[in-house]
Amino acid sequence: MKKKKIAVLVGSLRKKAYSKSVANCVIGLASDDFDMQIIEIGNLPIYNQDYDDEEIDIYTKFRETIKASDAILIVTAEHNRSIPAVLKNALDVGSRPYGKSVWAGKPGAIISQSYGAIGGFGANHHLRQVTSFLDVRMMNQPECYLGEIMNSLDENGIITSERTIKFLKQFMDAYKKWVN
Numbered sequence: 001m002k003k004k005k006i007a008v009l010v011g012s013l014r015k016k017a018y019s020k021s022v023a024n025c026v027i028g029l030a031s032d033d034f035d036m037q038i039i040e041i042g043n044l045p046i047y048n049q050d051y052d053d054e055e056i057d058i059y060t061k062f063r064e065t066i067k068a069s070d071a072i073l074i075v076t077a078e079h080n081r082s083i084p085a086v087l088k089n090a091l092d093v094g095s096r097p098y099g100k101s102v103w104a105g106k107p108g109a110i111i112s113q114s115y116g117a118i119g120g121f122g123a124n125h126h127l128r129q130v131t132s133f134l135d136v137r138m139m140n141q142p143e144c145y146l147g148e149i150m151n152s153l154d155e156n157g158i159i160t161s162e163r164t165i166k167f168l169k170q171f172m173d174a175y176k177k178w179v180n
């Protein structure tokens with residue numbers, strides 16, 4: 001059976017990003033029929049509408065990668081109660097040129113995490129606002145806000161908390177149904 005391609009977008013550029021740890025954990029928990037890859041977004045120049053008239057290789061490659069994906073999964077931190085700029089930039093880049101958005105109709109899901117107690121609720125819901133306009137078919141339930149994320153990892157950045165892993169497994173089972 002052909003594997004479904006899942007584009008994983010990570011909303012943090014930090015070397016030891018918790019978001020990346022969570023992304024790697026869910027990639028490990030995913031169904032065998034999913035081919036999940038973290039897509040580089042930190043190299044995308046800040047979106048400028050003037051670029052729509054130019055051929056920017058790095059934009060083209062990103063847009064084609066998303067277009068060729070069957071679904072998306074966003075794993076993100078929260079910055080100032082909203083979407084980290086690197087992630088919003090990637091969403092903007094994929095949404096243009098006008099009429100050629102690569103997001104429309106893709107099934108998706110959001111995992112937000114934070115050092116704080118409320119698990120990136122603001123980023124999660126701002127993402128829902130943006131992606132609903134982009135016509136991403138975002139999974140509504142279960143929601144995933146991972147609070148106090150530092151307590152779920154070991155010193156190597158591996159998610160070791162059984163409670164967190166159990167919850168992420170349930171989340172990925174629901175995501176599999178949603179994508180299929």
Ligand SMILES: Cc1cc2nc3c(=O)[nH]c(=O)nc-3n(C[C@H](O)[C@H](O)[C@H](O)COP(=O)(O)O)c2cc1C
Nearest residue numbers: 012014017018019077078079080081113114115116
């Ligand atoms: C610029 C900036 C703004 C932040 N704003 C928030 C915030 O509004 N709410 C929150 O819970 N954490 C906030 N944080 C903390 C991070 O979201 C949190 O530590 C997260 O776990 C870091 O994830 P990462 O390791 O994937 O970057 C902020 C961090 C930075 C650098």
